[in-house]
Amino acid sequence: MTNKKEIKNICCIGAGYVGGPTMAVIADKCPDIQIDVVDINNERISNWNNNDLNLLPIYEPGLAEIIGRCRGKNLHFSNLIEEKIGNADMIFISVNTPTKKKGIGAGKASDLRWVESCARQVAKYAKGHTIVVEKSTLPVRTAEVIKSILITSNEGGNKKNTFDVLSNPEFLSEGSAINDLFFPDRILIGGDNQNAIESLCEIYKNWVSPNKLIITNIWSSELAKLTSNAFLAQRISSINSISAICEATGADVREVSRAIGSDTRIGSKFLDSSPGFGGSCFKKDILNLVYLAEYFGLPEVAKFWNEVVEINNWHQNRISRLITKKLFNTVSNKKIVILGFAFKANTNDTRESAAIKICNDLLEEGANLFIHDPKVGINQLVKDLKGNQFKETNFFNNSVNDINEGKWMKTDNLDSIFDNSDAVVILTEWDEYSNLNWNYISNKMRSPAWVFDARSILNPEQISKVGLNYWRIGDGSR
Numbered sequence: 001m002t003n004k005k006e007i008k009n010i011c012c013i014g015a016g017y018v019g020g021p022t023m024a025v026i027a028d029k030c031p032d033i034q035i036d037v038v039d040i041n042n043e044r045i046s047n048w049n050n051n052d053l054n055l056l057p058i059y060e061p062g063l064a065e066i067i068g069r070c071r072g073k074n075l076h077f078s079n080l081i082e083e084k085i086g087n088a089d090m091i092f093i094s095v096n097t098p099t100k101k102k103g104i105g106a107g108k109a110s111d112l113r114w115v116e117s118c119a120r121q122v123a124k125y126a127k128g129h130t131i132v133v134e135k136s137t138l139p140v141r142t143a144e145v146i147k148s149i150l151i152t153s154n155e156g157g158n159k160k161n162t163f164d165v166l167s168n169p170e171f172l173s174e175g176s177a178i179n180d181l182f183f184p185d186r187i188l189i190g191g192d193n194q195n196a197i198e199s200l201c202e203i204y205k206n207w208v209s210p211n212k213l214i215i216t217n218i219w220s221s222e223l224a225k226l227t228s229n230a231f232l233a234q235r236i237s238s239i240n241s242i243s244a245i246c247e248a249t250g251a252d253v254r255e256v257s258r259a260i261g262s263d264t265r266i267g268s269k270f271l272d273s274s275p276g277f278g279g280s281c282f283k284k285d286i287l288n289l290v291y292l293a294e295y296f297g298l299p300e301v302a303k304f305w306n307e308v309v310e311i312n313n314w315h316q317n318r319i320s321r322l323i324t325k326k327l328f329n330t331v332s333n334k335k336i337v338i339l340g341f342a343f344k345a346n347t348n349d350t351r352e353s354a355a356i357k358i359c360n361d362l363l364e365e366g367a368n369l370f371i372h373d374p375k376v377g378i379n380q381l382v383k384d385l386k387g388n389q390f391k392e393t394n395f396f397n398n399s400v401n402d403i404n405e406g407k408w409m410k411t412d413n414l415d416s417i418f419d420n421s422d423a424v425v426i427l428t429e430w431d432e433y434s435n436l437n438w439n440y441i442s443n444k445m446r447s448p449a450w451v452f453d454a455r456s457i458l459n460p461e462q463i464s465k466v467g468l469n470y471w472r473i474g475d476g477s478r
């Protein structure tokens with residue numbers, strides 16, 4: 001067994017939503033450790049190095065300030081992967097693990113090609129003893145794959161390198177990543193080498209209380225991460241399924257949430273009904289759990305978890321169908337304002353956002369969408385949306401040929417966006433949408449106009465008072 005190692009140099013492979021913020025916080029809290037974040041994506045790296053902190057590749061409240069404090073001192077972003085692996089005492093693997101698109105397990109299993117290629121790079125370039133930490137979310141027993149790649153690379157050669165592999169899943173949520181990293185509920189570390197575990201614990205102890213460190217075996221740690229996301233998503237699917245019953249029966253999902261959430265055994269968090277959960281991980285991690293259950297011959301378990309994803313898909317469809325129905329069963333050539341495109345507030349991330357499905361459904365029905373989001377850029381919308389982009393804004397002059405040919409445009413102007421619109425749909429709970437002047441807006445819209453509040457952020461009385469029709473998620477009382 002190797003001795004406990006003092007960590008002076010960290011390399012993080014993957015400068016994404018996890019690697020960037022996580023390493024920024026470690027750098028901030030551990031000024032004596034040099035941290036290199038490396039990535040194969042040169043554009044991302046050059047954005048991390050942008051002098052203008054407003055142009056970092058990831059928007060997270062509080063992140064720019066930390067980058068401003070640490071970058072160039074003990075936090076560095078580069079594409080010097082081989083060199084930085086060679087320098088590191090500890091390497092975090094923080095690369096993407098999306099759902100496999102083809103081959104065995106397609107549509108469910110995680111695609112581990114990026115993790116495997118990291119392991120191979122580490123095997124090739126690491127020097128001396130290196131602690132390899134799985135930060136990415138991985139299927140149970142992936143550490144075994146990483147270990148065998150690292151060990152095999154040493155066999156038969158002259159290299160005398162040694163490795164320990166730990167699992168240290170990340171629980172941050174986008175939009176509150178910095179706060180979550182500063183004040184984590186727990187730090188989970190799975191492993192079988194006490195010295196390696198202690199080396200990692202020492203880093204966290206710089207700002208996290210020791211009683212928040214949970215040490216498990218490596219497989220429990222890997223499985224706890226998947227399960228944690230599955231449980232959170234399951235609560236959202238549960239409350240969203242109840243929102244449909246509320247709408248049918250006259251109940252109000254907010255009241256139901258409050259009533260059940262005040263039972264301390266249930267708890268009040270993650271009971272907000274919404275247009276459906278999005279984000280890069282919930283769906284992918286549950287599908288991964290489904291795949292594991294099937295693989296281990298547990299079809300009933302697989303079916304149970306698959307339903308959490310199925311209900312979410314159904315729910316997103318339910319919302320676009322409902323909008324069409326309320327607008328006299330056709331949205332063709334109607335102007336619909338979409339407020340919010342990110343999968344939640346305070347992030348520029350649109351991965352698996354409910355807005356993608358809902359907007360594409362409406363475009364398919366021929367709607368003209370005017371989309372606003374304070375942080376999502378036009379290039380991302382182009383990637384996510386099927387409909388044609390407007391060439392000019394004067395869409396009311398469209399000819400009959402345009403019927404059923406949905407178009408969209410992004411606009412940053414929260415004033416003119418409402419002109420002649422038939423409906424406003426709120427899909428992300430950005431603060432700035434809570435305080436709009438609905439009296440002013442109602443005068444700009446085309447009657448009879450609708451407001452669809454899929455995030456329940458508006459005051460129903462205020463909207464109804466100015467003569468607008470109002471629907472909000474899970475409210476059967478109106």
Ligand code: NAD
Pocket residue numbers: 013014015016017018019038039040041044081094095096097114115117118135136137138170171172173174280281
């Ligand atoms: P991301 O796609 O934003 O970032 C991953 C980065 O890794 C990319 O920039 C990519 O270019 C880089 N990369 C891939 N292969 C590489 C290689 N061989 N060498 C160097 N760089 C490489 O992904 P993310 O959102 O940061 O997620 C990373 C992992 O963390 C995933 O497993 C995810 O499930 C997990 N996770 C994500 C979140 C989240 O909020 N996004 C939270 C907890 C856990």
Ligand code: UGA
Pocket residue numbers: 137170171172173174175229232236269270271272273274275276277278279280281282343344
């Ligand atoms: C989630 C988990 O919360 C993190 O702990 C985990 O680390 C991360 O996934 C991951 O592994 O990637 P994230 O997806 O960033 O974090 O954001 P959440 O706050 O969990 O929201 C996910 C989705 O659920 C969003 O679309 C959000 O709007 C929706 N949501 C959340 C609801 O619809 N209702 C709620 O009550 C809460």
